[in-house]
Amino acid sequence: MKILDPATYLGSRTSYLQAHGLGVSITSYQPGTPLDTSFHAHVHPHLTLLLQGGTLEKRQRGQYERRAGETVFFHAGEGHQNSHTLLPSKNINLEFETRFMHTSGLDETSMAGALKNNPGAAFLPLRVHAELLAGDAATADSIAMLVLHALNPPPATRQAPPAWIRRAGELLRDRWNEPVGLEELAAAVDVHPVTLSRYFPRYFPGTLGQYLRKLRVARALTMIRTTTLSLTQIAYACGFCDQIHFTRTFREFTGLLPKTFRKM
Template sequence: MIELERGCYLGVNKRDYNINGLLVRETEYLSKVYEGWHAHSNAHITFILAGGNREQRKKSESVASPGKVIFYDSGEVHRNFNTALPSKNINLEIESNLLERYDIKMTSIGAIIHANPDTKFLLLKMYNEMRQSDLYSTESIQMLFLNLVTTVSHCLNKQQPSWIKIIHEQLNDRWAEKITLNDLARVAHVHPVTISKHFPKFFSCTLGEYMRKLKVERALSMLKSTSLSLTEIAYTCGFADQSHFTHTFKQMTGFLPAQYRKI
């Protein structure tokens, strides 16, 4: 087993943006890479932009496909194999002392990112800032990271009633459907007024905003894994037309759909 030092990944590092305690790095995989067990000295979040692989940890195995976000704690042993070439990742590497001031544990981030579509959008906006790399990029990346940290802290510090989990599962399972407030109330066995009052507190947005996030999240994968046109993807993901899809996608990710597909 090998341990990779700060900023080291098994592919080719194309570009990065280095801030004290935080590193945003774009890594490409163009040829067969080391498939043995390894770990990283710092915790990091990986966003699969293109390609992917099979990922194995000591007690689990999963497919890392385009649009997926994966969290690795510092020193966590894993290996990647069957890499689909070419592949491309965004890696957000976080040094432990950076989060001490916010009283957030690395493992807490891992528990939240998979359930929160905002994580993907914040990572893509950091990546976009890294690509632009102008006078405002450092502050923008810091703000986006603090937004991510704040989101994690917000989720962890709230006692969620049991019906919130039911609603979360319903929305994620039925992301392509039209779901009404009465539908949610019936499934969760709570009054529509109760949902209306507490939904923004636990989801940090309105019902409509959250559903649009889920639709854009699905579009991220479809743009990379299918040859469907933008219009076809827009309709498949439940948008009224391509224009609405393009506007919403750009607002949430910082990229136009066509730009994202070419990354």
């Protein structure tokens, strides 16, 4: 049986991001391209979401028809075979390296169980994909947060937020236009990065990247209404890499285009 190296899949890899022991890749399978239907396995456990197309998947315990929108978990070294693939086909793959498993306290059994028992975990690759599209300085840290919160969520509690949560919020609001990373933020509030990743989505609306983007859009609202700066100038002043990202993020949070808001 063929064992594929990390970040290697049978399709054509169109994008890849590696950070914090996680690997995120998008693979495509196009008409006219020979498909490898050999029995194979992967070095690391991973999740795969079928974004487009479908496939007939064979494993030791059975055969399954996989369709677009379905999320599947593969154990490290678990043999499987894909055939009768509907083309064009596209997958997003979320790979878990050994160091991520160790630092996060996760194991393959609990990860497979989370996918089965937590409905929200099935959307994890989609949320990861959304962070990839955002493509800002907080993308890698936000993906780590999403994974930990979905697969290893903190226990439910009615207690007041810990003091470090308040400090984290103050720091982010003070530095709204600066790239603040997970490691830096964790060190500033004196908690482990894994703890911050697990608890951040509980007390803040979304991931680190989503929260920073919300702060920047809020500042842009004021600048659009109170200055004569161009929208491009405002985009850069608010920490966006270009006006395309600014427009997309602004619309995501407000439902409006920046130019529409300026004319209101």
